[in-house]
Amino acid sequence: MIDVQEKPRMVEKAFLLSVHLKGESKAEAKDLLEELEELVTTLGIGIVGSAVVEVREWKARLLIGTGKADEILEQMKAVDADCLVIDNELSPAQQRNWESFSKCTCIDRQEVILDIFGSRAQTKEAKLQVELARMEYNLPRLKKAWSHLGRQSGGGGGGGAAQKGEGEQQIELDRRMVRDRISALKKELKVVRANRAIQRKERSRVPLPHAAVVGYTNAGKSSLLQALSGSKIYVANKLFATLDTTTRRIELPNGRPLLVTDTVGFVRNLPHGLVDAFKATLEEAILADFLIHVLDVTAPQVEAFHETTLKVLGELGADQKRMITVFNKIDLLPDNARKLSLLQKHPDAIFLSTHSREGLQTLEERLSDQLADQVSHVHLQIPHSRGDVVALLHEQAKVNSSQYEDEAVYIDATVPKRLEDMLESWIIPK
DSSP, X not given: OOOTTOOOOOOOEEEEEEEEETTSOHHHHHHHHHHHHHHHHHTTOEEEEEEEEEESSOBTXXXXXXXXXXXXXXXXXXXXXXXXXXXXXXXXXXXXXXXXXXXXXXXXXXXXXXXXXXXXXXXXXXXXXXXXXXXXXXXXXXXXXXXXXXXXXXXXXXXXXXXXXHHHHHHHHHHHXXXXXXXXXXHHHHHHHHHHHHHHHHHHTSOOOXXXXXXXXXXXXXXXXXXXXXXXXXXXSSTTSOOSOEEEEEEOTTSOEEEEEEOOOBOTTOOHHHHHHTTTTTHHHHHSSEEEEEEETTOTTHHHHHHHHHHHHHHHTOTTSEEEEEEEOGGGOSSSHHHHHHHHHXXXXXXXOTTTOTTHHHHHHHHHHHTGGGEEEEEEEEOTTOXXXXXHHHHHSEEEEEEEOSSOEEEEEEXXXXXXXXXXXXXXXX
């Protein structure tokens, strides 16, 4: 029986190919190829060559014509490549055609990202989501796994499985197995998401403002959350270092608590299957009160990364939320020229370094401003019998001062507006 999870391919030398239509940006095609190189390197596969091919129209068999395909094959042979990685999304038939044509492993951008996600998932939910995406990707590709077995139907005597070749019978069995597993995974994910909804409902009983950190992969989102919260979070200089959301509670300069959630990073041409599979992971961006969009200021394609994130947020229905744009890693800039250039396009952006902490205070103040219209400054006279109210204030508000007298507790506090009605009977008029 086929192992639909698949074992890692024993490949060492990859040749990269990007195909784009005539009239499309050559510079963008080159940038995407560089990004693919970083993705493939993340899998531990060496890069021995690459090519960008421009075509007038897509060819059904190999995306490109046979003449160009022959040229690519010669280049691969010259560098002894044992794997072809194509930046475009391939149909199952095109993938089989390339493998037959080149006599080596062929994978597309979608499979590269799936492999990376598979190696990064840690929590049960992330693992389920990765497995679901992998199953849905593999289902139409099962045919090639059994192409070595005869698939000729027997002669005469009616149809049915009994008259089919060994390979054809096995394909049908595997497809049924994969469909059953896909169905089971979706049911498991429903349970996981239902549990998340319960947890969120419990959290909303004591509602706190919530911000989600979004951005291109490897921009420094996890580093920013670590710098803001002061807690230890897994941080690594690699693509998709973590696929699981991490939430930390921080206290802002105005005393307001804020929940901040790190989310999975984006890449250009993110496979739609993965956007769907990771919708629950990215749900924090949809449900957050506002977003912190982190960008790597040193990245040559920083503007393209900015557009990619906004595009994916649009697909998730989160592009209209209030957003703070943050350019990270300014400590790595040789001069201020790039900063000044970006400021012209993004005048409200914050420039900081999570490493040196330069600009971090500015971000914290901006976060406080985002919540300024949600708080009030009040003086309270609370009976000693209502210790629960005093405890609630310490938990959800900023207690500027408190004085215990014989008749009551006098508290000066900055409180969320949602608590004003509850506190109304104890507020001392100004």
